[in-house]
Amino acid sequence: MNTDYEYPFWRNTELVCGIDEAGRGPLAGPVVAAAVVFxxxxxxxxxRLSLLNDSKKLSPGLRMELASSIKASALYWATALIEPEAIDRINIFQATMLAMNNAVTSLSELPEMLLVDGNRFRPLLPIPYETIVKGDAKVFSIAAASVLAKTCRDAIMKEYARHYPQYGFDRHFGYPTGEHIRAVAQYGRSPIHRKSFKLKQLGEK
Known part of the structure; x- marks a missing residue:
């Protein structure tokens, strides 16, 4: 992947920021967003950065290598997370939007243009933005953000696996796999589970 998508924006502005998130779908753990400015x-x-792509298409080892390269090459980068309690309180969409905005405001300097993965965004700052469906597979800076968000969240879930080993968070990272659903059925929900996410497999409505 290259930076062809960013070039038209760089003609008129300097600080172009890619934004993506990880963790909208899991039953447990935070939602994490990342913002990257090259x-x-x-x-x-x-x-290694020539291998950058949607983080879901990369091996865990390559994601870690790319995360280090992104941090070394980026002008600015930041991550932000919203914990399960807040997700339950404001819903996952609002939590994702908040995480994305928090990642932007955590940058050392505010960008002048935002490129956001997906088709919806609710900015909290008066910064121009463009949403790009499947942007993590099309836009270099968004792909970089997807890698930082994914590696950050995976590290968090691996740490939680040490505290709650019965759930296997280091294997499924909170996503609703068969293993995870069986663990919830046997042990109930842990303190990091999202109570607002229902499991129809367990008869929850």
């Missing part, structure tokens, strides 16, 4: 006219060379 230097103007940045072009990946023949290093």
């Amino acid at each position: 230097p103007r006219w940045f072009t990946p060379g023949r290093d």
